Amino acid sequence: xxxxxxxxxxxxxxxxxxxxxxxxxxxxxxxxxxxxxxxxxxxxxxxxxxxxxxxxxxxxxxxxxxxxxxxxxxxxxxxxxxxxxxxxxxxxxxxxxxxxxxxxxxxxxxxxxxxxxxxxxxxxxxxxxxxxxxxxxxxxxxxxxxxxxxxxxxxxxxxxxxxxxxxxxxxxxxxxxxxxxxxxxxxxxxxxxxxxxxxxxxxxxxxxxxxxxxxxxxxxxxxxxxxxxxxxxxxxxxxxxxxxxxxxxxxxxxxxxxxxxxxxxxxxxxxxxxxxxxxxxxxxxxxxxxxxxxxxxxxxxxxxxxxxxxxxxxxxxxxxxxxxxxxxxxxxxxxxxxxxxxxxxxxxxxxxxxxxxxxxxxxxxxxxxxxxxxxxxxxxxxxxxxxxxxxxxxxxxxxxxxxxxx
Numbered sequence: 001x002x003x004x005x006x007x008x009x010x011x012x013x014x015x016x017x018x019x020x021x022x023x024x025x026x027x028x029x030x031x032x033x034x035x036x037x038x039x040x041x042x043x044x045x046x047x048x049x050x051x052x053x054x055x056x057x058x059x060x061x062x063x064x065x066x067x068x069x070x071x072x073x074x075x076x077x078x079x080x081x082x083x084x085x086x087x088x089x090x091x092x093x094x095x096x097x098x099x100x101x102x103x104x105x106x107x108x109x110x111x112x113x114x115x116x117x118x119x120x121x122x123x124x125x126x127x128x129x130x131x132x133x134x135x136x137x138x139x140x141x142x143x144x145x146x147x148x149x150x151x152x153x154x155x156x157x158x159x160x161x162x163x164x165x166x167x168x169x170x171x172x173x174x175x176x177x178x179x180x181x182x183x184x185x186x187x188x189x190x191x192x193x194x195x196x197x198x199x200x201x202x203x204x205x206x207x208x209x210x211x212x213x214x215x216x217x218x219x220x221x222x223x224x225x226x227x228x229x230x231x232x233x234x235x236x237x238x239x240x241x242x243x244x245x246x247x248x249x250x251x252x253x254x255x256x257x258x259x260x261x262x263x264x265x266x267x268x269x270x271x272x273x274x275x276x277x278x279x280x281x282x283x284x285x286x287x288x289x290x291x292x293x294x295x296x297x298x299x300x301x302x303x304x305x306x307x308x309x310x311x312x313x314x315x316x317x318x319x320x321x322x323x324x325x326x327x328x329x330x331x332x333x334x335x336x337x338x339x340x341x342x343x344x345x346x347x348x349x350x351x352x353x354x355x356x357x358x359x360x361x362x363x364x365x366x367x368x369x370x371x372x373x374x375x376x377x378x379x380x381x382x383x384x385x386x387x388x389x390x391x392x393x394x395x396x397x398x399x400x401x402x403x404x405x406x
Contacts, residue, residue, distance in 0.1 A: 010063045014056060014265040016192050017217045019202065024214040027186065028067070037069040038121075040185035040201075040213070042176055043111070044076040045103035046232070049239040050110045052247075052303070053230035056265040057189050057218050058114040064187075071120040073111065074179050075104055078125040079172055110240045113303065128182045129175070140174050143204060149173070152196045177201035180213050187214045193229070219265050226255030235355060244304040248312035249398030251296040256281075256288040259295055267298040319399070329393060332402040340365065340384040349396035357382045359396060368393040371403070 007028060011018065018024050027037065041061055043054070061071045080100045108122065149170045150159055158165055173196060180188060180201030188198045198215045205212050220229045223236025230237045238250050254262065263274050280286035293313065301309035332347050340360065341353040350356035359365055365379045371391040386394070390406045 006063070006067060010060070010067065013271070014060065014219050015216060016219055017195065017215075019199070019215045024187070024216070027214060036119075037064070037186040038072050038184060039064045039069050040072045040074065040180060040183055040188040041190070042074045042076055042079075042179060042188075043107060044080040045100050045107050046080050048103045048106050049232060049237075049241065050107060051230055051232065051237040051239055052266060052299070053221050053223075053237060055114055055240060055303070056221060057191060058111065059266070060189055060216070060218055062115050065116050065119045069119075071115055072123065072183050072185065073115070073120060074123045074125060074183060075107065076125055076176070076179075077101070077104060078129045079175050113240060123183060125175070125179060128178075140178060141171065143207060144174060144200070146170070173197045173200045174204075177204045181205055181208045181210065184210060185213045186211075187216060189216050189218065191220045192217045193220060219261060221261050221265055222258050224250060224253060226258050235358065240303065244300050244308035244312040245315050245399050246397075247303065248296045248300050248309070248316055251299055252292055252316060253398060254292065254295075256292070259288070259292055262299065263295055267295070267302060269294075269298060315399070329401045329403045331405050332394075334386070334388050334404045334406065337385050337387055340379060340386055341382055343386050343394070344396060347394070347402050349394070349400050349402065360384075364397050366395040368395070 007025075011021070011025070031037070039061060041057060043050075061073075065071055077100050080103075112120075150156055152173070155165055155170075157163075176197045177200035179185075180198075181204055185201065185205075188201055190198050195215075195217050198213075198217070202212045202215055222228060223230035223234060224238070225234075225236045228234050228236055238247055242250070251262075260274060260278060263269055263277075264271070277286065277291050281288050281291060296316075297309045297313055300312050304312075332343075334343075338346075341356045344350040344356035344359070344365070345353055350359055356365075360379055360382050363378060363380070367377045367379055367384075367386070369377065369387075369389060369392050371393050376395075386392075386404075388406055389404060392404045393401055394404070395401050
């Protein structure tokens with residue numbers, strides 16, 4: 001792929017907003033005094049999993065690296081303790097220092113599945129905020145007014161409806177903006193929910209004698225429900241660490257209307273081919289299911305490899321097109337009857353009883369009392385008691401099974 005083509009893909013694919021596109025094009029063309037541009041991305045370790053939604057921005061960062069520029073990822077060990085208010089109707093629960101460190105320990109390994117570690121500089125906010133004094137904090141706060149902060153869409157909505165906005169939430173964008181000063185960022189990436197925050201960084205830099213960073217915001221893909229933004233707190237996400245077969249099955253459950261966004265942001269299938277998919281589906285000459293199979297194969301191959309994608313596809317077709325149960329099912333020893341919520345959690349088919357209850361309410365839990373030879377019973381009551389019945393099979397979600405042994 002030529003440099004010009006790479007640049008157009010970088011500037012257009014999955015991109016929602018570039019604040020000053022001509023300035024960014026000029027910066028990419030002229031460079032920074034012969035040095036690679038510093039492309040900033042901030043990540044708050046608010047959970048132990050990263051999602052394929054995060055990968056949208058990670059893939060864009062990798063494209064900058066392919067153009068010869070340096071990724072500068074800042075781990076928000078300070079802002080994660082406050083809770084990012086972006087796009088939220090309520091304040092997010094702050095995390096403890098211990099939680100932040102535990103989550104951060106898993107982040108980089110997942111991050112480097114996509115981004116080249118050789119062209120990456122990793123920094124931690126605590127490098128500068130641990131030494132912040134009250135005087136430093138008050139000076140930083142003086143750069144913005146309350147009125148300016150309330151212009152932010154999510155703050156404006158909450159203020160109008162009387163929902164609480166804590167002072168720590170108002171501080172968050174300034175802390176993220178100050179990161180850009182300390183990193184001397186040339187460009188900052190983020191999802192569309194980060195637009196206000198990255199603009200704050202752009203505004204702060206000249207006050208510290210630096211050139212304003214360029215900003216680029218990316219599409220936010222919806223979660224598996226097809227409507228809400230993919231998010232860990234909404235339990236509608238696919239983790240980057242999801243096994244290939246589970247990832248494939250979850251992608252096949254995605255509503256049809258969300259497919260093109262996933263294609264554009266998570267694959268390298270050409271935009272011309274995507275336009276053809278859309279046209280043929282609209283005229284009825286192409287089955288959306290065939291398009292979704294292509295999507296699942298491409299995404300799984302990107303996060304795993306082509307062989308894993310082929311195996312996951314074969315397993316999916318066998319299990320769902322031919323209605324066959326898998327040949328290898330994990331065994332679970334049951335000594336006495338147990339309620340279904342407890343069993344789902346103990347067997348690691350759900351992370352909590354609330355998640356188990358949601359799974360049942362969504363029709364995602366089935367019971368095969370006689371194993372492979374019997375009929376399937378879809379569970380609809382969360383108070384169902386699982387009997388001690390050797391050989392019975394419990395299915396949760398798309399591809400997770402256990403076989404009961406006594």
